[in-house]
Amino acid sequence: EAQVTQNPRYLITVTGKKLTVTCSQNMNHEYMSWYRQDPGLGLRQIYYSMNVEVTDKGDVPEGYKVSRKEKRNFPLILESPSPNQTSLYFCASSYNGRSAGQYFGAGTRLSVL
Protein backbone atom coordinates (compact mmCIF):
# COMPACT_ATOMS: atom_id res chain seq x y z
CA GLU A 1 0.00 0.00 0.00
CA ALA A 2 1.34 3.43 -1.01
CA GLN A 3 1.89 5.50 2.09
CA VAL A 4 3.80 8.21 3.91
CA THR A 5 4.56 7.24 7.49
CA GLN A 6 5.35 9.75 10.20
CA ASN A 7 6.46 9.01 13.74
CA PRO A 8 5.56 9.79 16.40
CA ARG A 9 1.91 10.79 15.96
CA TYR A 10 1.84 12.70 19.22
CA LEU A 11 4.70 14.22 21.19
CA ILE A 12 4.90 16.39 24.27
CA THR A 13 8.31 17.77 25.10
CA VAL A 14 10.02 20.61 26.94
CA THR A 15 11.81 23.68 25.67
CA GLY A 16 15.33 22.99 24.46
CA LYS A 17 15.19 19.20 24.29
CA LYS A 18 16.26 18.09 20.81
CA LEU A 19 13.78 15.94 18.91
CA THR A 20 13.41 14.26 15.55
CA VAL A 21 10.20 13.47 13.69
CA THR A 22 10.72 10.73 11.15
CA CYS A 23 9.08 10.50 7.74
CA SER A 24 9.29 7.62 5.31
CA GLN A 25 7.60 6.97 1.96
CA ASN A 26 7.39 3.72 -0.01
CA MET A 27 6.52 5.15 -3.44
CA ASN A 28 10.05 5.97 -4.67
CA HIS A 29 9.05 9.63 -4.84
CA GLU A 30 11.73 12.19 -5.58
CA TYR A 31 10.06 15.12 -3.85
CA MET A 32 9.42 15.31 -0.11
CA SER A 33 8.32 18.19 2.05
CA TRP A 34 7.49 19.20 5.61
CA TYR A 35 4.62 21.52 6.61
CA ARG A 36 3.22 22.89 9.81
CA GLN A 37 -0.46 23.68 10.20
CA ASP A 38 -1.73 26.26 12.64
CA PRO A 39 -5.32 27.51 13.11
CA GLY A 40 -6.11 30.44 10.83
CA LEU A 41 -2.76 30.20 9.04
CA GLY A 42 -3.20 27.07 7.01
CA LEU A 43 -0.34 24.87 5.89
CA ARG A 44 3.07 26.49 5.72
CA GLN A 45 6.04 24.82 4.10
CA ILE A 46 9.12 24.36 6.31
CA TYR A 47 11.60 22.57 4.04
CA TYR A 48 11.42 20.55 0.86
CA SER A 49 13.71 18.18 -0.99
CA MET A 50 13.84 17.54 -4.71
CA ASN A 51 16.03 14.44 -4.35
CA VAL A 52 18.72 12.80 -2.25
CA GLU A 53 21.13 15.36 -0.76
CA VAL A 54 19.07 18.24 -2.24
CA THR A 55 17.10 20.29 0.28
CA ASP A 56 15.78 23.84 0.28
CA LYS A 57 14.00 26.24 2.58
CA GLY A 58 10.28 26.78 2.46
CA ASP A 59 8.47 29.72 4.00
CA VAL A 60 9.14 29.04 7.69
CA PRO A 61 12.50 27.19 8.05
CA GLU A 62 13.78 28.95 11.20
CA GLY A 63 14.35 26.56 14.07
CA TYR A 64 14.21 23.42 11.92
CA LYS A 65 16.70 21.20 10.12
CA VAL A 66 16.20 18.38 7.64
CA SER A 67 18.32 15.82 5.87
CA ARG A 68 17.79 13.58 2.84
CA LYS A 69 20.42 10.85 2.89
CA GLU A 70 18.13 8.25 1.36
CA LYS A 71 15.29 8.68 -1.09
CA ARG A 72 12.65 7.23 1.20
CA ASN A 73 13.43 9.14 4.41
CA PHE A 74 13.16 12.82 5.26
CA PRO A 75 13.46 13.47 9.01
CA LEU A 76 12.59 16.83 10.59
CA ILE A 77 14.92 17.89 13.39
CA LEU A 78 14.20 20.49 16.06
CA GLU A 79 17.57 21.18 17.72
CA SER A 80 16.16 23.37 20.48
CA PRO A 81 12.36 23.35 20.42
CA SER A 82 10.46 26.39 21.66
CA PRO A 83 6.77 26.82 22.54
CA ASN A 84 6.07 28.64 19.26
CA GLN A 85 6.87 25.38 17.48
CA THR A 86 3.82 23.76 19.04
CA SER A 87 1.85 22.76 15.97
CA LEU A 88 0.53 19.97 13.76
CA TYR A 89 3.24 18.78 11.38
CA PHE A 90 2.73 16.98 8.07
CA CYS A 91 5.24 15.24 5.87
CA ALA A 92 4.36 14.83 2.20
CA SER A 93 5.84 13.31 -0.93
CA SER A 94 5.16 13.40 -4.65
CA TYR A 95 6.59 11.97 -7.82
CA ASN A 96 8.03 15.21 -9.14
CA GLY A 97 7.02 18.11 -6.85
CA ARG A 98 5.31 19.85 -9.74
CA SER A 99 2.20 18.54 -11.48
CA ALA A 100 1.86 15.46 -9.31
CA GLY A 101 -0.28 15.84 -6.21
CA GLN A 102 1.36 15.24 -2.87
CA TYR A 103 0.63 12.33 -0.56
CA PHE A 104 0.50 13.40 3.07
CA GLY A 105 1.37 11.50 6.20
CA ALA A 106 -1.15 11.28 9.03
CA GLY A 107 0.45 14.16 10.94
CA THR A 108 2.42 14.65 14.15
CA ARG A 109 0.91 16.78 16.88
CA LEU A 110 3.75 18.41 18.81
CA SER A 111 3.43 20.32 22.08
CA VAL A 112 6.47 22.15 23.44
CA LEU A 113 6.07 23.20 27.07
Added chain:
Amino acid sequence: GQNIDQPTEMTATEGAIVQINCTYQTSGFNGLFWYQQHAGEAPTFLSYNVLDGLEEKGRFSSFLSRSKGYSYLLLKELQMKDSASYLCAVLEGGYNKLIFGAGTRLAVHP
Protein backbone atom coordinates in the same frame (compact mmCIF):
# COMPACT_ATOMS: atom_id res chain seq x y z
CA GLY B 1 4.75 39.31 -1.78
CA GLN B 2 2.68 36.19 -1.85
CA ASN B 3 -0.99 36.08 -0.97
CA ILE B 4 -3.66 33.46 -1.41
CA ASP B 5 -7.24 34.31 -0.46
CA GLN B 6 -10.22 32.02 -0.05
CA PRO B 7 -13.39 32.36 2.01
CA THR B 8 -13.08 31.09 5.57
CA GLU B 9 -16.40 29.26 5.73
CA MET B 10 -19.24 28.23 3.46
CA THR B 11 -22.44 26.28 3.97
CA ALA B 12 -24.49 24.38 1.40
CA THR B 13 -27.33 21.90 1.16
CA GLU B 14 -27.03 18.24 0.30
CA GLY B 15 -27.57 17.70 -3.43
CA ALA B 16 -26.74 21.30 -4.33
CA ILE B 17 -23.75 22.82 -6.15
CA VAL B 18 -21.13 24.96 -4.42
CA GLN B 19 -18.26 27.02 -5.82
CA ILE B 20 -15.22 27.78 -3.67
CA ASN B 21 -13.11 30.66 -4.97
CA CYS B 22 -9.39 31.26 -4.63
CA THR B 23 -7.44 34.35 -5.69
CA TYR B 24 -3.67 34.50 -5.60
CA GLN B 25 -0.72 36.84 -5.98
CA THR B 26 2.57 34.94 -5.96
CA SER B 27 6.13 35.24 -7.22
CA GLY B 28 5.58 33.44 -10.49
CA PHE B 29 3.25 30.53 -11.15
CA ASN B 30 3.82 26.85 -11.89
CA GLY B 31 0.35 25.52 -11.23
CA LEU B 32 -2.50 25.51 -8.72
CA PHE B 33 -3.65 22.62 -6.56
CA TRP B 34 -6.82 21.91 -4.63
CA TYR B 35 -6.74 19.60 -1.61
CA GLN B 36 -9.50 18.30 0.64
CA GLN B 37 -8.92 17.93 4.37
CA HIS B 38 -11.43 16.32 6.73
CA ALA B 39 -11.23 17.38 10.36
CA GLY B 40 -8.37 15.63 12.14
CA GLU B 41 -7.02 14.05 8.96
CA ALA B 42 -4.31 14.69 6.40
CA PRO B 43 -5.00 16.63 3.19
CA THR B 44 -5.76 14.60 0.07
CA PHE B 45 -5.09 15.74 -3.50
CA LEU B 46 -8.10 16.75 -5.60
CA SER B 47 -6.86 18.59 -8.69
CA TYR B 48 -4.05 20.41 -10.47
CA ASN B 49 -4.41 23.21 -13.04
CA VAL B 50 -1.57 24.86 -14.92
CA LEU B 51 -3.39 26.01 -18.07
CA ASP B 52 -6.47 28.23 -18.24
CA GLY B 53 -9.78 26.48 -18.33
CA LEU B 54 -11.89 23.88 -16.61
CA GLU B 55 -10.72 20.42 -15.50
CA GLU B 56 -13.51 17.99 -14.61
CA LYS B 57 -13.15 14.94 -12.42
CA GLY B 58 -16.46 13.33 -11.56
CA ARG B 59 -18.44 15.54 -9.17
CA PHE B 60 -15.50 17.93 -8.74
CA SER B 61 -14.25 20.48 -11.30
CA SER B 62 -11.51 23.07 -11.03
CA PHE B 63 -11.13 26.22 -13.08
CA LEU B 64 -8.11 28.48 -13.59
CA SER B 65 -7.61 31.95 -15.05
CA ARG B 66 -3.93 32.87 -14.88
CA SER B 67 -4.46 36.43 -16.15
CA LYS B 68 -6.89 37.10 -13.28
CA GLY B 69 -4.99 35.15 -10.63
CA TYR B 70 -8.20 33.24 -9.95
CA SER B 71 -9.35 29.68 -9.51
CA TYR B 72 -12.45 27.96 -8.26
CA LEU B 73 -13.40 24.47 -7.16
CA LEU B 74 -16.90 23.38 -8.13
CA LEU B 75 -18.57 20.58 -6.19
CA LYS B 76 -21.76 19.14 -7.65
CA GLU B 77 -24.41 16.85 -6.13
CA LEU B 78 -23.11 17.61 -2.67
CA GLN B 79 -23.00 14.80 -0.15
CA MET B 80 -22.65 14.97 3.63
CA LYS B 81 -19.18 13.46 3.33
CA ASP B 82 -18.08 16.56 1.37
CA SER B 83 -18.10 18.51 4.64
CA ALA B 84 -14.41 19.32 4.97
CA SER B 85 -11.85 22.05 4.49
CA TYR B 86 -10.75 22.80 0.94
CA LEU B 87 -7.22 24.10 0.49
CA CYS B 88 -6.01 26.11 -2.49
CA ALA B 89 -2.23 26.00 -3.09
CA VAL B 90 0.03 27.65 -5.66
CA LEU B 91 3.37 26.29 -6.85
CA GLU B 92 5.68 29.26 -7.16
CA GLY B 93 7.53 29.84 -10.40
CA GLY B 94 11.25 29.12 -10.44
CA TYR B 95 11.12 27.15 -7.21
CA ASN B 96 9.29 24.15 -5.93
CA LYS B 97 7.71 25.99 -3.05
CA LEU B 98 4.04 25.31 -2.47
CA ILE B 99 2.08 28.17 -0.91
CA PHE B 100 -1.25 27.29 0.71
CA GLY B 101 -4.25 29.46 1.42
CA ALA B 102 -5.79 29.24 4.89
CA GLY B 103 -8.53 26.93 3.61
CA THR B 104 -12.32 27.09 3.25
CA ARG B 105 -14.39 25.10 5.73
CA LEU B 106 -17.46 23.73 3.96
CA ALA B 107 -20.45 22.48 5.93
CA VAL B 108 -23.04 20.44 4.03
CA HIS B 109 -26.49 20.31 5.64
CA PRO B 110 -29.35 17.88 4.94
